[in-house]
Amino acid sequence: MKRFTLLVVCVGLLFTAAACKQEPVNKVVQMSTTTSVNDSGLMAYLQPVFEKDTGYTLEITSAGTGAAIEKGRTGDADILLVHSKSQEEAFIGEGFGETRIPFMYNFFVIVGPADDPAGVAGKATAAEAFQAIADSGSLFISRGDDSGTHTKEKAIWASINVDPVGQAWYESTGSGMGATLTVADEKQAYTISDKATFLAHDNSLALLLEETDDMKNTYSVIAISPKRFADTNAAGAQAFIDWLKTDTARKMIAEYGVAEYGEPLFFNLN
Numbered sequence: 443m444k445r446f447t448l449l450v451v452c453v454g455l456l457f458t459a460a461a462c463k464q465e466p467v468n469k470v471v472q473m474s475t476t477t478s479v480n481d482s483g484l485m486a487y488l489q490p491v492f493e494k495d496t497g498y499t500l501e502i503t504s505a506g507t508g509a510a511i512e513k514g515r516t517g518d519a520d521i522l523l524v525h526s527k528s529q530e531e532a533f534i535g536e537g538f539g540e541t542r543i544p545f546m547y548n549f550f551v552i553v554g555p556a557d558d559p560a561g562v563a564g565k566a567t568a569a570e571a572f573q574a575i576a577d578s579g580s581l582f583i584s585r586g587d588d589s590g591t592h593t594k595e596k597a598i599w600a601s602i603n604v605d606p607v608g609q610a611w612y613e614s615t616g617s618g619m620g621a622t623l624t625v626a627d628e629k630q631a632y633t634i635s636d637k638a639t640f641l642a643h644d645n646s647l648a649l650l651l652e653e654t655d656d657m658k659n660t661y662s663v664i665a666i667s668p669k670r671f672a673d674t675n676a677a678g679a680q681a682f683i684d685w686l687k688t689d690t691a692r693k694m695i696a697e698y699g700v701a702e703y704g705e706p707l708f709f710n711l712n
Contacts, residue, residue, distance in 0.1 A: 471678035473502045474511070474519035476590055477618040479661070480504035482638035482707055485523075487698055491690065496681045506589025506618065514538050514664070517671040521679035522664045525636075526590035530662055539664040545686050546695055547660045548708045550594055552651040553623075553640055554580075554632035562632065562650040569601050571651050576604050579611045581631035585622045586614030594659070595634050623647070638699065638707035660711070 479485050480502065489500050503513065507526040511533050513519040522539070524530060530542050552562055552571050560580040565571040575582050584606075585592045599606055606612040613631075615622045619639045626633040627645035635643075636659055637652060651657070663686065665679035685691055692710050699707030 468675045468678060469497060470499050470501055471675055471682060472518065472520045473500055473523060473682070474513035474521075475502060475504050475523040476507045476510055476525055476661075477504045477620070478525065478591070478636040478639050479523060481618065481620045482636070482642045484638065484695075484698055484708065488691065488694060491694065492682065492685050495688075495690065496685055498678050498681055500682070504618075506585065506587040506592065508588030508593075514666050517666070517674070520666055520675040521682055522666070523661065524590060524664070525659055525661045526593045527660065527662075529590070529593065530664060533664065538667060538670050540667050540669075542662045542664050543683060544660050544662045544711055546708045546710055547658055549637050549653045550591065550634055550657040550659050551637045551640055551649055552632060552634055553626070553647040553649050555630040556646070556648040558648065558650055560632065563648075565651055567654050568598050568634075568651060568656050572598050572604065573602050575611075575632050576602075576606065576609075579609075581629055582606065582612050583622055583626040583629065583631045583633045584612065584614045585619065585633075586616045587618065589618070590659070591619060591634060591636060598634075598656070619643075641699070641703050641707060661708075 475485065485502055493499055507524040507529060510524050511522060511529055514522050514533060515538055533539055534542055552568060554562060560574045560578040562571040562574055565574060584595060615625050619635055620643055622633055623635060623640065623643045623645055627647050663683055665676060665683060666674045668674050668676045695708050695710055696706055699705060
């Protein structure tokens with residue numbers, strides 16, 4: 443009987459020791475995202491509620507989409523929140539993520555001087571607006587940073603067979619949306635921006651073209667594949683993806699901006 447009791451105690455101690463050696467659950471989720479959701483204030487609005495609801499802590503870094511995606515390639519992020527479909531699909535094709543999950547959208551807008559020397563206001567499409575800017579030689583400020591916004595801008599120029607690089611009327615900041623809007627404001631020039639960041643940024647530029655068919659701006663999340671990086675926090679990334687589908691998150695996204703601007707800045711998909 444004593445031997446049996448001793449055996450039970452020893453087995454119990456072994457299980458306890460094994461449990462003590464288990465790796466602790468990683469409660470920190472590293473997110474790499476685009477400047478627009480940070481500059482607009484959306485992530486600061488969502489973050490505390492996500493953390494309260496799930497027990498995870500978000501560590502957020504923001505940059506242009508190209509730079510944000512690169513953090514996924516180097517294993518310095520658990521999840522991406524970006525808005526450039528072509529770059530996202532290339533990332534998944536390289537095996538760094540398994541699924542691209544579009545979940546919300548807003549619109550790109552063209553903004554510029556209130557007197558609108560190129561006559562952008564009233565154009566039916568962004569392509570027509572860009573053509574008017576090029577034809578008039580009006581100053582255009584580009585982000586030039588391989589972001590989702592810059593990628594969209596380049597696609598519009600390509601659609602009208604115009605290469606603006608090197609033109610006297612075309613300047614590049616190589617910076618984020620907020621800094622680019624500041625330069626455009628200072629120089630009273632045109633630029634393309636996501637609507638949320640433009641409305642959240644204090645400047646004198648006028649919103650001249652918005653919500654055309656060719657200006658929809660879709661945001662997606664991509665969890666970094668543990669097949670690429672074994673230490674990625676796949677559970678934490680999935681927790682954020684699952685939380686985005688909740689009624690709480692969807693309601694917050696739908697209402698963001700209404701109180702301050704009289705309209706939502708982002709819209710849920712589906």
